[in-house]
Structure formats: C-alpha cells, structure tokens
Amino acid sequence: MAAIASDTDRLLALARAHLPGGGIWTFATRPPGFGKTLDLPDFLIERADGAYVWTTDGERLLDLVLGSGTVLTGHGHPEVVAAVTAQVARVVNASHLTPPAVELSARICAVVPCAERVRFFNSGTEAWAVALRVLRARAGRDRILKFEGAFHGGNDATLFNTSFGDVPTWAAAPIPTPDTPGTARSEAANVITAPYDDIDATRAIALAHRDELAAILCEPVMRGIAARPGFLEGLRELADEIHVPLVFDEVITGFRLGLGGAQAHYGVTPDLALFGKALGSGFPIGVIAGSEEVMEPLDPGAPDGIRVVAEGSTLANPLSATAALATLDILSRPGAYEHLHAWGNRLAEGLREAFARHGITIQPTGVGPIVEYYVSDSPVHDYRTALATDLVPKSRLAAGMRRHGVFGGGGRYNCSLAHGDAELAHMLDAVEAILAR
C-alpha cells in the first residue's frame, strides 16, 4: 500500500506545482559555496508565538528571521492581537481617514525628528515608489545618488548595485549596474552610485553631479554595516552644501534602534525618511515622513504646489495603523530598547567568541538589534569589502541552523522583545555546534 503523504508533503507538492520555484522569493545570486541552484523550500510555517515559529510538522524553530525583521514585538504580542482583532470588527479598509491612521500620524511626528508630515503605504517598496516621485517633482531632476550595496525595495528605479546584485560584475562607482534582468535600460541613466562609508569619494561624485541630483539616498546602517562616526554627519553637510535633499531609508533602522530611528540614534536629521517593517509588528506598512515643505507635493491643497499622484486602495490601512499604534505603545515602555540593544550586542559578542574559539576572526558590523558580521581579519565598512571577505563560513552556518532548531541564516539576525536569555543560549549553542562540525 502506498504511504499516505503528510499534509506537509501535499502542501509542498502544491507549492512546487503552482508557485515559481515552489517558494515566495527569487534571488538573483546564490550564496557562495552552494553551486548554481538553491534548494527548494522544504517546510512551511503554520503558526508563531513570541520568539518561535512552528512548521506544519510541528517542529518548533527559534525565529531569527521574524518576518524579515517586521515582528520586533515578538510574534502574536497579546496587545497587538487584541487591538487588531477589535479593529477588524470596526473597519478593515475604508480608503478614507480612520481614527487609527490619524492617531498614528501624530505619534510618528512626535518621535521621528524629520517628521512633520507622513503618508502611509503598504510596504517600504511602495513608499519608495512615491518618495522618488516626490523628490523628482520637487527638484525637476531625475538622477539619484545611492550607495553600493544599499537596498531600497523592489522598484526598478533603485534595483542597481543592491545586496541582491552580483558584486564581481559591478562597474566602478559612479556607474550603476542593474541587479536583475527586466530593468529598463533607461533607468540606469537616472542612477549614480557611490561607496558607502567613504565621504571623500561620495563628495567627489556628488559634486561632479550636483546639478543633476534629485536626492541622496542612504541606509543609515547599510545592510547591517554601521558607518564610522562622521559619515552620516558628512553626508548631511554635503547635502546642505549642494542643496540636494538627504533621504534616509529607515525601513530597517526605524523604530528598531529607538523610537526616533537612526536619525535620533545618530543625531543626524534627513530631509525625508522612509519607514516600514518593525512599525507594523508584521502587518504591512510603509511610511514617508518629512518636513511640511518636502512633503508638499503630497498635499492636494498646497497653494500653487506641484502635486504628485499617490493613490492606492489600501493606503493608510486601519488594521496596519492599529497594529502600529499598539507596537509604539509596547516599544515606548521603559526597558524595551535597552532589551533589544542588549540582546543584539550579546549575540554579536557571542558570535565573535564562538568563531574565535575555532580560530576564525570575525568583524561584527551591526549595531544593537541589527546583528551582522563578516569573516575577516580587518574591519569591514562598505559593501565591496564586505563581499570580498570569506562568505563560505557564513553560508555553511546558514545551512546548518535548521538542524539545530533555528530559523535564520548566517548573519543579518533579527531579534524581538520576546527573545530572552534562553533564546540567546539556544542560538549560541547552535552556532557552536555547527562550527564544531
């Protein structure tokens, strides 16, 4: 008699039959040491609670992915669940002002230094599409300066030299290299690249193009690599000098480094900032925040203003706004950020010690709850040097995690308020066991 397939087998077979690659994402490049193709996804996540997810086979995994860093309060935080459940009964989508969205706008403006006005979207990518339009409309110019390695979401306009690109094929800055087939060739004419954390090189490039630039885009902590002191300040001065707006992509740093994001953490205020991820505790959200003046193209009533089109059926969604309000309540409590920073710092230090025990030197590059490292004897500051390090140990670590009950790869680890001592010990035991092999 044929064995009865488990529900997991059935669902994976369905996924392979109906989803390209049997999964939900596409990667342009493969991790080093893993040949040409990635393994197909081989498990499904059925539910989650706190710091853990459970597969459809009932396997419990410590979660260091956390919905791509969206679930900073921990999965299923009771206050988020209660608030959203109550909101579901009130109104799920209105395509109009709702109380939670209005409350949220005021809360964000109260804590984010650059925010006098905000607009809500469903994702960082969606917010970026409109932000670029606003910036170009204001400037009457098309070109943007972005840093090598920086990812600003999935829009064609910025999918150049991101962390999804193939670094060895990159042209030298400032010439952009598209990351994916399907990017219109004309997009490249609007992008100028610069090396992250190198203010002199950035300055030279920006000055050479000062009359063409609509904005300078910067992830204040770029793909888990924190800039050296002075870089963000230098960018601020440069932007002021050439009268080009400085835009911080705070989709990762926002509400994670602190309520005021990287701009409050580092004391450098951009002209415009983008948020998403952690704000929504997993509910879809994206935000553009800026001064009244920079945000004016989004004001249909602005006198003699330039108005950009920015529409969407689910914008300022009341469920996402409700989740965000609950998230801000939770994150505002004393000790929340101390916990997140301490946990991240302890993980970074634990990783350094674990690798050192096996004779390998790593460079932790993150900050607080943004945990990243590279296997290298010398400090890592930008994306090219990061990718020139030995990436094979990181890939091997990533591949071994699940066997040790961890969902999450070889770096860019996320944590939440639900990650405590037991979870830290679990993670470091897993790392030690994989390194020992």
Ligand SMILES: Cc1ncc(COP(=O)(O)O)c(C=O)c1O
């Ligand atoms: C820095 C940064 N900007 C923008 C985005 C895009 O945001 P979303 O995934 O919500 O579209 C991401 C996503 O990972 C990101 O890391």
